Structures are given as structure tokens and as C-alpha cells.
Amino acid sequence: MQRFRFYCALYLGKLASFACRLVSRSRGTNLPGAIALKIDPQLLRHFGELDPDKVVFITGTNGKSTTTNLLAHIFRTAGLNTVANLEGANLLAGVAVTLLRNADLAGNLRADYVLLETDERFLPLIHAQLPARHLCVTNIQKDQVQRNGEPDIIYRKIREAIDRDTTLYLNNDEPNAKSLARFVDHAVFYGVAPHEKSFHKDDDPYAVTMPCPICSAPLRFSAYNIDNIGPFSCPGCGFSSASAADGKGKEKDGCVPDYLAEAVDFAKNSFRVSGVGYSFRYATPYFLYCYIAALAVAREFGVDGATVERAFQSFVNVGGRMEDIQVGGKTIHYLRMKQENPETVQSALNVIAADPRQKIFLLGLDELVDFHPHYTNTFYAYDCDFRGLIASGVSRYICFSGTVAYDAALRLRYDGAPAEQISVLPTNDNAAILAELAHYAGEEVYLITWLKKYESLAAYVKKHAAMTAVAKGGATQ
Amino acid sequence: MNRPSLHVLWMYPDVLHLHGDRGNVMALRHVAGLMGIDAEIRRVDSLQEAPDFAWADLLYFGSGELKRMPVVVSALIAQKEALDRYVAGNGMIVASGSSAAILAQWTKKTDNAKFSGLKLLDITCKQCENVYGDDLWFELPDGGQAIGCQIRVIDIRLGREQAPLGRVLYGYGNNGQDGSEGARSGNLIACNAQGPLLVKNPRLAAAWIRDALAAHGVTDVAAPDEADFVWEDASFALIRKFIEDKMAAAGAH
Structure with missing residues (x-):
């Protein structure tokens, strides 16, 4: 009966997946999985030829999509038969879709390796059906507080999916992630040595770090490679980025992570690991952690350094974070932020701060509409400098937004931006935003907002440009 | 004539590090400045440190992970004598969000384990199974209003004689049921609105600054110029409209 139910789920899921793809290639990342799980709630458990030793989950607050995409690209470059959920479908239904699309009609997976980006909150559910023996954790930070509340809630969710014999791949420079090593016999650490874009907060009287995940004492960072990630130490219990924290109660000073990116050169897009040179096309501190995480997992699975480098050279990120819009003689450089995720905002701010050219700054914080009730949280702006x-x-x-434009303006004013240099637009209307922008001289414009707003603005500019071109064409005929 | 000064102890900012609550500390300094008051902020970073309560006019506790609260309570119990003197002198304490558990009688966690608070307010807390985030609009006893946001991880129940800080006009407040928001006894305050509450509601900041100084005999304090709050008022109006639209939509259903 159980097997019959599985086959029904498999075939109906495959059919639904096929139908969804007929409508749109980009659709159907969840729906077929939801249908299949309705029929067989334990669907993931019933696929054949699925070896937990060859399944890797990639989870964490930031960077899991890029890390998964990079890792899959490395595995495929190495000739390994690999399945991955590259469309960001990281909930239970999304994982189900990935597996049923890649299974044959007997329910056997047509791949040797399975790499799955997993949402932190759904990780225990997915793990209960598919007990992967490998788990990569990028970081555990403040994010989507409306549903996650506090990082400790996510920490406990991830903890539920860790068995003693799980192999963990942990960010050595992120305290929460690193501290998970206590719970396993074997952890692999990756990290980044301080570099030219590392920063300090010594001059900020309002700087806030985080509590030690082990003893709750306030942590100290000697440098930040990205916000709240870097060489750290706890004055309370000695836990640090230099300690082994191997889960056996042993702490030894001076430990170097298994995979450490050193000699980072952002201008030359290069870094070194154990003396071997690697390249990274997306040369930002944020992406560097994705590269070194993927490298660590791949090397542990036996992929040689030369193959990893070949993969790095040919890797193209899907839906890159930095894109430009040309409008009215100005270039708008878009930097993506995730709402309620201060680290993404701070990373974007750091990119702009590193550009000494005179610039106009567009800030589109917005009300939160991902979940109900919609609300006007701008807490995360106060976690940023x-x-x-x-x-x-x-x-x-x-500053533009239908509801929180003044809150964004206040945040800027509190950090010293002169009020007379701040325009407040209490609207999301693209025409109004561009009209305000046109008032001011300057070619370089930076935009920080959430992805949907950027897409709306980019689409508006594109459509407007096309209409202008048609009008000009009509005028000349 | 010397300008009055406001002394703020910012309690364990790296441990109670959530929800951009440092915005409230920034606002205390900013609004005090608008009132002709020099605000000095001192951080209490170490849990082993003996805070200089005798120096302070206001202690501020930002929101933290519930897991950290017993550690903070233990740190303060170690300083109980000095803290008791501060409280007896009507010193002001403000705790945001989950840090209400620090001032509470006790907090019960989802696994039924209980930990004690400092028992400064007659409130009890219960950890919730689910997180809830929403706008929070409330009215104060003096008729003033404030708008902020709340990330709820605990429900708060007031003891029989415990006064709330305010009355919920929209949002969850203490428990989503009795319409109460926060708690206040004298100058001891717990408030569910987190993050930059005092940035967005500078008159509330001014009132708390006045109360904190009055407890230490400073009563000749200027009111801030209303013209300084144009953006804050514009923000309030926009968000109130946003909330009213939500309320209308909920009513329609």
C-alpha cells in the first residue's frame, strides 16, 4: 500500500511538474511537490538509490543559494552525476519537486550526489525524511524576524537536524555556525583571513556585536570581513575563531580552519588556499564566503583543486546581486538587500562606502508584505551603520516608500546625513522616483532596496525606454 | 546656568542585541539634546562588571534572545544591593521586548522550565510557541499615542495591581487578549514595541527623559520644539493610515 501511494505521488507529481513547465519554465518549483506530498507525506523517504552519505544540505541565513549553485557547478565540472535545487525551492515541497523530477519511473534517483539548499526552518522536516550525512551551515544571523524572531530559534531548528555522525561544514568566522561543532564528531571549518575590505567598529559608540553562543558573554571581533563575521573571541569561555571546538570539549589556541582563503585580492579576483591560487568572478567579501564554503565541501568530497578552479572560472551566478540601470544619463547601481536582514543591508552600504566618487543614494526600505500581517518594521536599519x-x-x-520613507530618512539623519540633502518621497511610484532623481546632477547613483522593487523600477525604465524609442521612430517616419 | 545632564546606562548591548534597539539609545541622546540636556551614554558590556547605578538616571535594556535572560538576571542579582538602592530612589529602568522577562516575577518557557526575573514588576511571562510580528499602536495614560513594531516571543500577564504602560489601539501588546500594552510602576517600564520606538515617538522619549531627571530632582527642563518633529509626525501619519487600512480590511472580512 505504501509503495502504491509512493508511485501515485511520483507519477502525479511528475505530471504536475510537466504541466507547470508547459506554462512557464520558471514556475512549478513547489506546486508539484505539494501535490505529491499530499498523496505521500513521507515521499522523500521512499525514493530509491538515495545514499545519505552522498546527500549534502546547505543551510544558513545568507549565502545558501549561491553556495549551492557554486557547489553544484563544481560537482558537475568534476563529472559527478549531481542533482540540486538551483531554483531556490528550498522548502519541503521544493525539495520533493527536485527529487521527483530527477527520479526514473521506478522511483530511483538518476544521480549519484544530491545537493540541496534547505530553508533553516524546514531543515528538521526535510532531514526527518532524508537524513543527509553532510550539512553545510553558512551563518545564523538576524533575518525575517516576523517569523524567525531571534537567531536562537533558527539555531535550535538546525540543531534538530544534526546527528552525532553528521559531517558539518561550518563557517569558522561566524560564531553561531562554528559553535555547532560541539554536537558532532567531525566538522570541517572554512574561513577567510582579514583582507583589504575588512573593517572595524572601534569608532562607533553604538556598535553592537552578539552574545557568545556557548556562554552568553559579549563576543569581541578583531576585524569584520562582513558584518558580524570575522575573527572573534569570547572573553567568557575562550570560544573563538582560533579554537578547535571539535565537539569533544577540546579547545586549542591557534587553530587554522581546514580551508582558509588568504591573500585575497579583490582587484585581481583571486585568493589562495593552502598556497593554491583560485579565482572568483564575483569579487565581494560576501561572495568570497560562498566560494570558500563550496570549495571546502567539494575538496572533502575528493574534487581536486584544479577542477575547483576550472569551475570557479566558468561559474555564472543566477540572478546576480549587482545590476545596473541606465536612465537619463545616469547609471543606477543596484545593490540587493533582504528586508529584515541587516547583514545584507550593511554589505550593500559597505560597497557604496568604498566608492569615493560623488554619488546620489536611493534608499527604498518598504513595508513588509511577505507574510501576514503586513507591517512597517524598519528595525534592521538600526542594526546598520x-x-x-x-x-x-x-x-x-x-528615500522612497509608500509607508516608511520618513523612517528611512530619519535613520540617515541620525547617522549624520544633513536634512537639507535628503528628499523624502512617500510613494513607490516609479515615475515619481525617477523624476526626483532627474532633479539632481551626477552620473553615479546607488540604489538599495528589496528585489521586487528593483525589478519593478527596472521594468519601468525598460518599458519607458522602449516607448521613447517607438515614439522617436514614429516621429522620423 | 549649567545645562542639565542625563546619564544613561546602556545595559549589556552585545548580549541584548536584537531588533535595532540601539536606535532607542540614539534617540535618548538626540531628544535630550533638543531639550537642552547633555546626554551621556555609558555601556555596561561585561556581565561581571559592577554598573555604576549611583551615576545613572536611566537604565536601558534592549531586546535579547530569551535564552540570554537568565544570564542577565544572574549578573544583576550579583549587584542586587546597588540595584535595589537605584530602584528605591525611583531610578528609571526601561526594558524593550523580551527583556521584560528581566523585570518580571518569572518566565515559563515552552519546555515548562521556569526562570526567575528581578521581580521589579508584577508581571509574568510565558514563551510562545510561535513568533508574531506586527505594528503596535498604543495610547498612554496621558492621552499621548505611540506607534512601533513588535516581535512577540513571550506573552505577558499583569498582576492584579500592576498598571500597564498603555492601552493597545492596534496590535498584539502584552498577550493579544486584554488590550494591555507593557507595564509601568513608577519609573520601571516594560514595553513591547522594539527597535527605534523612541526615534519614531520623540515625545515619548521626552516624557521618559523628564521622568528620569525628575526622580533625581531635576525639574527645570525645557520641552523640545514641536517643529523639530516634522518627519516623525509625517511618519506617524503614514503608518497610522497603513494600520487603519489594515483594521478596515480586517473589519470587512
Whole structure:
């Protein structure tokens, strides 16, 4: 009966998947899985030829999509027969879709390796059906507080999916992730040595770090490679980025992570690991952690360094984070942020602060509409430091949003932006935003907002440009 | 004439590190400045440190992970004598969000384990199974209003004689049932609205600054110029409209 139910789920799921793809290639990342799971709630458990020793989960607050995509690309470059959920379908239904699409009609998986980006909250559910023996954790940080509340809630979710014999791949520079090593016999650590884009917060009287995940004492960072990630130590219990924390109660000073990116050169897109050179096309501190995480997992699975480097050279990220819009003689450089995720905002601010050119800054914080009830949270802006951006030569600030434009403007003013240089637009209307932008001289414009708003603005500019071209064409005929 | 000064102890900011609550500390300094008051902020970073309560006019506790609260309570119990003197002198304490558990009688966790608070307010807390985030609009006893956001991880119940901080106009508040928001006894305050509450509601910041200084004999304090709050008022109006639309939509259903 159980097997019959599985086959029904498999065939109906495959059919639904096929139908969804007829409608749109980009659709159907969850629906067929939801249908199949309705029929067989334990669907993931019933696929054949699925060896937990060859299944890797990639989870964490930030960077799991890019790390999964990179890792899959490395595995495929190495000739390993690999399945991965590259479309960001990281919930139970999304994982089900990935597996049923890649299973034959007997329910056997047509792949040797399975790499799955997994949502932190769904990790225990997925793990209960598919007990992967390998888990990569990028970081555990503040994110989507409306449903996650506090990092400790996510920490406990991830903990539920860890068995003593799980092999963990952990960010050595992120305290929460690193501290998970206590719970296993074998952990592999990856990290990044401080580099030219590392920063300090010594001059910020309002700087806030985080509590030690082991003893709750306030942690100290000697440098930040990205916000709240870097060489750290706990004055309370001695836990640090230099300690082994191998899960056996042994702490030894001076431990170097198994895979450490050193000699990072952002201008030359290169870094070294154990003396071997690697390249990274997306040369930002944020992406570097994705590269070194993927490298660590791949090397542990036996992929040689030369193959990893070949994969790095040919890797193209899906839905890159930095994109430009050309409008009215200006270039708008888009930097993606995730709402309620201060690390993504701070990373974007740091990119702008590093550009000494005079610039206009567009800030589109917005009300939260991902979950119900919609609300106007701007907490995360107060976890970020805007002073570097303000000191980098901004000629005009434009804050727009239907509801929280004034809150964004207040945040800038609190960090020292002169009120007379701030335009507040209490609207999301693209025409109004661009009209305000056109008032001010300057070619370089930076935009930080969430992805949907950027897509709306980019689509508007594209459509407007096309209409202008048609009108011009009509006028000349 | 000397300008009055406001002394703020910012309690364990790296341990109670959630929800951008440092915005409230920034606001205390900013609004005090608008009132002609020099605000000095001192951090209490180490859990082993003996805070200089005798120096302070206001202790601020930001939100933290519930897991950290027993550690903070233990740190303060180690300083109980000095803290008791501060409280007896009507010193102001403000705790945001989950840090209400620090001032509470006790908190019960989802696994039924209980931990004690400092028992400064007659409130009890219960950890919730699910997180809930929403706008929070409330009215204060003096008729003033404030708008913020709340990330609820605990439910708060007031003791029989315990006064709330305010009355919920929209949102969850203490428990989503009795319409109460926060708690206040004298100058001891627990408030569910987190993050930049005092940035967004500078008159509330001014009132708390006045109360904190009055407890230490400073009563000749200027009111801030209303013209300084144009953006704050515009924000309030926009968000109130947003909330009213939500309420209307909920009513329609």
C-alpha cells in the first residue's frame, strides 16, 4: 500500500511538474511537490538509490543559494552525476519537486550526489525524511524576524537536524555556525583571513556585536570581513575563531580552519588556499564566503583543486546581486538587500562606502508584505551603520516608500546625513522616483532596496525606454 | 546656568542585541539634546562588571534572545544591593521586548522550565510557541499615542495591581487578549514595541527623559520644539493610515 501511494505521488507529481513547465519554465518549483506530498507525506523517504552519505544540505541565513549553485557547478565540472535545487525551492515541497523530477519511473534517483539548499526552518522536516550525512551551515544571523524572531530559534531548528555522525561544514568566522561543532564528531571549518575590505567598529559608540553562543558573554571581533563575521573571541569561555571546538570539549589556541582563503585580492579576483591560487568572478567579501564554503565541501568530497578552479572560472551566478540601470544619463547601481536582514543591508552600504566618487543614494526600505500581517518594521536599519556611506561623498539622498520613507530618512539623519540633502518621497511610484532623481546632477547613483522593487523600477525604465524609442521612430517616419 | 545632564546606562548591548534597539539609545541622546540636556551614554558590556547605578538616571535594556535572560538576571542579582538602592530612589529602568522577562516575577518557557526575573514588576511571562510580528499602536495614560513594531516571543500577564504602560489601539501588546500594552510602576517600564520606538515617538522619549531627571530632582527642563518633529509626525501619519487600512480590511472580512 505504501509503495502504491509512493508511485501515485511520483507519477502525479511528475505530471504536475510537466504541466507547470508547459506554462512557464520558471514556475512549478513547489506546486508539484505539494501535490505529491499530499498523496505521500513521507515521499522523500521512499525514493530509491538515495545514499545519505552522498546527500549534502546547505543551510544558513545568507549565502545558501549561491553556495549551492557554486557547489553544484563544481560537482558537475568534476563529472559527478549531481542533482540540486538551483531554483531556490528550498522548502519541503521544493525539495520533493527536485527529487521527483530527477527520479526514473521506478522511483530511483538518476544521480549519484544530491545537493540541496534547505530553508533553516524546514531543515528538521526535510532531514526527518532524508537524513543527509553532510550539512553545510553558512551563518545564523538576524533575518525575517516576523517569523524567525531571534537567531536562537533558527539555531535550535538546525540543531534538530544534526546527528552525532553528521559531517558539518561550518563557517569558522561566524560564531553561531562554528559553535555547532560541539554536537558532532567531525566538522570541517572554512574561513577567510582579514583582507583589504575588512573593517572595524572601534569608532562607533553604538556598535553592537552578539552574545557568545556557548556562554552568553559579549563576543569581541578583531576585524569584520562582513558584518558580524570575522575573527572573534569570547572573553567568557575562550570560544573563538582560533579554537578547535571539535565537539569533544577540546579547545586549542591557534587553530587554522581546514580551508582558509588568504591573500585575497579583490582587484585581481583571486585568493589562495593552502598556497593554491583560485579565482572568483564575483569579487565581494560576501561572495568570497560562498566560494570558500563550496570549495571546502567539494575538496572533502575528493574534487581536486584544479577542477575547483576550472569551475570557479566558468561559474555564472543566477540572478546576480549587482545590476545596473541606465536612465537619463545616469547609471543606477543596484545593490540587493533582504528586508529584515541587516547583514545584507550593511554589505550593500559597505560597497557604496568604498566608492569615493560623488554619488546620489536611493534608499527604498518598504513595508513588509511577505507574510501576514503586513507591517512597517524598519528595525534592521538600526542594526546598520550608515556613517561610512555618508562620509563617502553623497550629494543627494532620496528615500522612497509608500509607508516608511520618513523612517528611512530619519535613520540617515541620525547617522549624520544633513536634512537639507535628503528628499523624502512617500510613494513607490516609479515615475515619481525617477523624476526626483532627474532633479539632481551626477552620473553615479546607488540604489538599495528589496528585489521586487528593483525589478519593478527596472521594468519601468525598460518599458519607458522602449516607448521613447517607438515614439522617436514614429516621429522620423 | 549649567545645562542639565542625563546619564544613561546602556545595559549589556552585545548580549541584548536584537531588533535595532540601539536606535532607542540614539534617540535618548538626540531628544535630550533638543531639550537642552547633555546626554551621556555609558555601556555596561561585561556581565561581571559592577554598573555604576549611583551615576545613572536611566537604565536601558534592549531586546535579547530569551535564552540570554537568565544570564542577565544572574549578573544583576550579583549587584542586587546597588540595584535595589537605584530602584528605591525611583531610578528609571526601561526594558524593550523580551527583556521584560528581566523585570518580571518569572518566565515559563515552552519546555515548562521556569526562570526567575528581578521581580521589579508584577508581571509574568510565558514563551510562545510561535513568533508574531506586527505594528503596535498604543495610547498612554496621558492621552499621548505611540506607534512601533513588535516581535512577540513571550506573552505577558499583569498582576492584579500592576498598571500597564498603555492601552493597545492596534496590535498584539502584552498577550493579544486584554488590550494591555507593557507595564509601568513608577519609573520601571516594560514595553513591547522594539527597535527605534523612541526615534519614531520623540515625545515619548521626552516624557521618559523628564521622568528620569525628575526622580533625581531635576525639574527645570525645557520641552523640545514641536517643529523639530516634522518627519516623525509625517511618519506617524503614514503608518497610522497603513494600520487603519489594515483594521478596515480586517473589519470587512
